[in-house]
Amino acid sequence: MPALSCIELSKSTQNIAINLVWQVLTHAVKENCFVKPTAPKDMSLLSPFACFITLYINDELRGCIGTMQSDRPLWENICKYSYSSAFEDHRFEHLTADELADLSFQISILSPLESMVNQGEMQLLEGLEPEVDGLVIKYQRHNALFLPSVWEALPNPRDFVGKLKVKAGLPEDYWHTDIKLNRFHTFVIES
Structure with missing residues (x-):
């Protein structure tokens, strides 16, 4: 079976993606709302890709939401599902500011199905x-x-x-x- 093609991002692009998640979550826990950051200029993040954001507190699952459809630019999906994982995963209470210090996460960018x-x-x-x-x-x-x-x-x-x-x-x-x-x-x- 041939390998599925999946996006590969440079380290600098990965850092931009990580910063997007932190911007969304930091603002959301302070203001209790979603604010979309400014669009990055990195072309890889402007292409449509599906993703899931998985949050962990001290290595324990804290939220995971995403999409299988690449209906919008990757950076927008990263932002939307960062917020959703923290505040709309019904298995968990809303993320709090106190939890940010112990938070880690994964951005899983999906290949086409x-x-x-x-x-x-x-x-x-x-x-x-x-x-x-x-x-x-x-x-x-x-x-x-x-x-x-x-x-x-x-x-x-x-x-x-x-x-x-x-x-x-x-x-x-x-x-x-x-x-x-x-x-x-x-x-x-x-x-």
């Missing part, structure tokens, strides 16, 4: 590349996504796929030929 032929769960498990592939499953009104970083917590493909089905609202042992599958890779920037 690649459709996979559903040839059964065993074929999927054998075809996944741990720590590299992200996965999206869709079945009727159920859908869920795991970033490649989830492999750290779920290194076994069977567990990875099973917990993804649970996240989608399906039983862990469920399979149907109509389940739609998409894989993707990420370029990750860490603060």
Whole structure:
């Protein structure tokens, strides 16, 4: 299977992206609202790319929200989902100013989704590349996504796929030929 193409950013561009997250979050905890920073001039950040922002406090998950669609420039997605991860992830309370000192984050920039032929769960498990592939499953009104970083917590493909089905609202042992599958890779920037 050919490698999925994903954006690669220079260190200076990565630093701009990291600063965008800090600007959004610092302002949001002080003013309790979202303010979009000034657009960067870096062309890589002006191209449309989907991303997820994952927040951590002392290495514990604190929020994670993003998009699979590259509907706007990367820098805008970084800003929007930084705010969303801190204030709209319903699993967590809103981020506070006191937590900023212990905050770290990942910006996961997604490659375009690649459709996979559903040839059964065993074929999927054998075809996944741990720590590299992200996965999206869709079945009727159920859908869920795991970033490649989830492999750290779920290194076994069977567990990875099973917990993804649970996240989608399906039983862990469920399979149907109509389940739609998409894989993707990420370029990750860490603060």
